[in-house]
Amino acid sequence: MLSEKGIICETNTTGANLLNINIKAVKGIEFAGFILPDFKSDFVRHCQEVVEKGTRQTCVLKLLGSRKQCFFGRLESVLESGYTRGSRLIRTTLSDITQKRRTESALEISEAQQRTVTELGHLALAGTELSALFDAALIRVTDTLRLDLGELLEWQPGCEQFLVRATQGWKKGLTNCKQIRGGRASQSGFTMLSGRPVLVKDMGSETRFQSPLPGFSDHKVVSGMTVIIGKPDSPFGVIGVHSSKKRKFKKNDIIFLQSVAHILASAVKQENSRTVLENSENRLQILSSHLLTAQEEERKKVAYMLHDDLGQSLTLLKLQIRAIEMKICKDSDGVKSDCKHAMKNISRTIENVREISHSLTPSVLKDLGLSAALQWLFEDFAKHFKVHIQANMAKIDKRLVQESKILVFRIFQEAFTNIVKHAGADQIWVWVVRQKGGYRFTIQDNGTGFDVNDLQANGMTEAGLGLTAMNERVRMLGGQLQIETPRQGGTRLWFEIPDAKGKPDS
Numbered sequence: 001m002l003s004e005k006g007i008i009c010e011t012n013t014t015g016a017n018l019l020n021i022n023i024k025a026v027k028g029i030e031f032a033g034f035i036l037p038d039f040k041s042d043f044v045r046h047c048q049e050v051v052e053k054g055t056r057q058t059c060v061l062k063l064l065g066s067r068k069q070c071f072f073g074r075l076e077s078v079l080e081s082g083y084t085r086g087s088r089l090i091r092t093t094l095s096d097i098t099q100k101r102r103t104e105s106a107l108e109i110s111e112a113q114q115r116t117v118t119e120l121g122h123l124a125l126a127g128t129e130l131s132a133l134f135d136a137a138l139i140r141v142t143d144t145l146r147l148d149l150g151e152l153l154e155w156q157p158g159c160e161q162f163l164v165r166a167t168q169g170w171k172k173g174l175t176n177c178k179q180i181r182g183g184r185a186s187q188s189g190f191t192m193l194s195g196r197p198v199l200v201k202d203m204g205s206e207t208r209f210q211s212p213l214p215g216f217s218d219h220k221v222v223s224g225m226t227v228i229i230g231k232p233d234s235p236f237g238v239i240g241v242h243s244s245k246k247r248k249f250k251k252n253d254i255i256f257l258q259s260v261a262h263i264l265a266s267a268v269k270q271e272n273s274r275t276v277l278e279n280s281e282n283r284l285q286i287l288s289s290h291l292l293t294a295q296e297e298e299r300k301k302v303a304y305m306l307h308d309d310l311g312q313s314l315t316l317l318k319l320q321i322r323a324i325e326m327k328i329c330k331d332s333d334g335v336k337s338d339c340k341h342a343m344k345n346i347s348r349t350i351e352n353v354r355e356i357s358h359s360l361t362p363s364v365l366k367d368l369g370l371s372a373a374l375q376w377l378f379e380d381f382a383k384h385f386k387v388h389i390q391a392n393m394a395k396i397d398k399r400l401v402q403e404s405k406i407l408v409f410r411i412f413q414e415a416f417t418n419i420v421k422h423a424g425a426d427q428i429w430v431w432v433v434r435q436k437g438g439y440r441f442t443i444q445d446n447g448t449g450f451d452v453n454d455l456q457a458n459g460m461t462e463a464g465l466g467l468t469a470m471n472e473r474v475r476m477l478g479g480q481l482q483i484e485t486p487r488q489g490g491t492r493l494w495f496e497i498p499d500a501k502g503k504p505d506s
């Protein structure tokens with residue numbers, strides 16, 4: 001029984017035992033004397049509400065019990081009808097709920113740790129930049145464990161030191177400090193040596209290593225925990241958390257920090273794999289560019305050999321046969337007929353050689369420009385493959401250098417070849433549109449169309465290789481090839497390229 005001012009008027013044996021007082025000497029003692037300072041205001045408010053509202057009220061307090069051990073008590077109070085020395089009486093029931101509170105607290109901590117691990121896992125899967133992920137990890141870990149300090153260090157095996165990647169709570173000097181000594185000079189260094197988590201309950205009695213972090217002992221670190229990021233035989237580094245108050249870390253705390261370290265190790269591995277892949281792709285693109293350039297040079301050489309060497313040799317052979325024909329007697333009509341037939345075959349061969357040479361490196365591209373070369377290409381395809389081509393082209397020659405013109409011509413040449421060989425189209429439309437800072441090229445047909453994904457999955461086919469070559473040439477021009485299948489059928493491919501850098505051809 002309490003007065004409304006919180007004076008103990010009466011208690012039973014259970015209450016006296018909880019408060020560690022003599023039941024005979026209990027009267028007149030202030031109940032607030034057993035309550036820890038942070039909870040005294042809760043008790044005062046509780047008594048006021050009981051008196052003012054006149055209904056049963058409850059509150060949770062932290063009290064000092066037997067052997068100076070603190071416990072959590074649940075106070076349930078109701079207003080009595082009597083008075084004592086002019087003060088209303090309050091009947092109270094005090095229950096020890098310490099174990100229940102510990103269980104609830106453990107569940108709350110476990111749930112908070114699980115949430116943190118889940119959040120960091122989502123960040124890692126989303127491809128968050130490593131520096132941002134490291135900062136987020138330290139903030140969440142120190143907040144979840146209710147600790148003051150944290151650091152994430154990357155191991156530098158060549159110099160036996162750590163590189164500071166992220167910090168939480170430490171002075172700015174640590175952020176600016178690029179290297180932290182390893183070995184037994186630091187807790188992180190000892191963690192690397194031991195290959196397992198290192199726990200420190202009291203830094204004042206620590207003998208395994210010198211300090212949490214060399215040069216930053218002014219933070220008065222008392223307790224701490226560090227774990228390795230990655231495998232012990234190939235670690236990325238160490239993540240550590242510390243407290244300025246004595247803290248006994250539990251098994252769940254270690255598992256939690258290890259789980260975070262595993263997520264960070266996976267993110268680092270993923271980033272390294274992505275970097276390796278990007279480097280491989282860059283090398284492949286450079287190789288592809290060199291191959292296409294070499295291919296173009298080889299085309300020029302072959303065209304020169306066909307036109308100048310083989311073409312001239314065939315022409316000379318034709319003249320020699322004509323000279324022989326003139327020397328043959330008039331009555332050798334059969335031989336003359338054979339000579340004429342041979343000359344026709346040679347003339348046809350010369351024409352074929354010229355066409356092959358022209359298709360390899362059309363002279364019109366160099367002499368008259370890209371627009372004329374494309375027009376020649378359209379006419380040549382229309383003549384040989386019975387396809388109708390409708391073109392609407394802006395002026396393009398003055399804004400593109402010769403290398404760009406060759407690439408654009410090859411893209412059109414490859415696209416038209418794919419159309420007539422694989423699409424079965426009889427109509428082709430071409431648009432070349434001038435845009436701000438560049439051009440948009442569009443080629444559309446009324447053929448059967450195709451599934452781009454299937455073609456890329458079977459890229460070793462002729463059409464797949466042609467598409468790859470076109471895509472690489474567009475990339476070399478600074479653009480990206482786009483392919484669509486319109487609802488009305490056929491295929492539409494288009495690409496946008498910027499004006500070529502450097503002085504354009506006149």
